[in-house]
Amino acid sequence: MPAAGFKLGYTSAAMRAQMNIDQPNFGVLTEAHRLGVDGRAIDRGRLIHPRVEPEIALRLARELAGAGHDRASVSRHLDAVMPALEVVDTRYPDYRFTLVDNIADNSSSAGFVTGPALPWQDGFDLGAVEVALQIDGQVVDRGRGADAMGDPLLALAWLAGFLAERGLVVPAGAVVLTGGLTRAQPVERGQLVEAAFGWLGRVQTRFG
Template identity: 40%
Template structure:
């Protein structure tokens, strides 16, 4: 998949998004300045920043899937999810803290994380293939953040901006054979011990492993896949809720446990 946009334009906007990330200073929507920006171009921008960060010493440890719920797809006028990368520098310990000054306008989402014990590569990967390649799952929180001012995003804006990914928090890994039926899991999202939303894992494309299968098949278009040891954030089970300095966010996922993070 290639974009008709000139390489120099892709490089320029990758640079601007990288600066917005480093400085925690959002920029106007790319789609306002590049009316011809398409999804292929947006992923090309995302890939440029992944290559840059890996070159600076970061390590790719997984992927995240976004836009897995019908309401979010309807909001952006799309009919499929998107994805981004997760680096080791983006993983925070359960019960740890994140300085709000390092973010722009963060939100939190409860998710199920999948850890692979063998490579997965599309096309034609199924839910059964995903479950067979998964050795463990975990309760997780994703911190999503937009380097696009005021979250004024189109699909291309969020794709270019690493699918609005910022950080992840993982609970203890539970062997997949000990886990409950994943589509039956209920997630409760709390801010400062007050429940703010609740949902069931069927909100994630009907089954969270379906989202992972979608990701692997989407990566095949770019001649890549997932490696053993990598993990996948499968998509939010509830709405994404804004957080502020002093907040503690936590999620309880039935059968998987609890995970939390402080914002300082």
């Protein structure tokens, strides 16, 4: 299955505390992880015990390689930014696992949905973006871009450095989910999930 990009896990203190994980990790996204367009229903029946997380997604215009990147150097590699919802799921009962277990489970990735893409501009301050996660119209949690390692661009820089240690790169065209900005929230059949990211826009999906 062709690769689509990467998802970062446990970039926020809220997620590390919720899952008792002490450091970030990542998983690989394939085209099969794209769960359709914004607003399209997701088949709840094919999942075990899914949860959703609002995330800021970055799309690369050109390959990002090597370690030691900062906001400015990462910014020069970007093509677009998108509001996103990640669907996480796991084979482990009650979401109880070690970091190694979670890495083996591809960081619990079940799929993702992205909203409209905004062409990237160097002046965007993603750390200041505030997000409200809603289920059936009720706000269930809030976060901000800075909850992902201080800035989603720094989360992407971490990924580039981690991959560089293994002789790998973040390729051009990759979509990177930079980490959940709230605690992961459980979802059931029939529920409508929406995340509002202020000026960055909204993304929603329904579980059918």
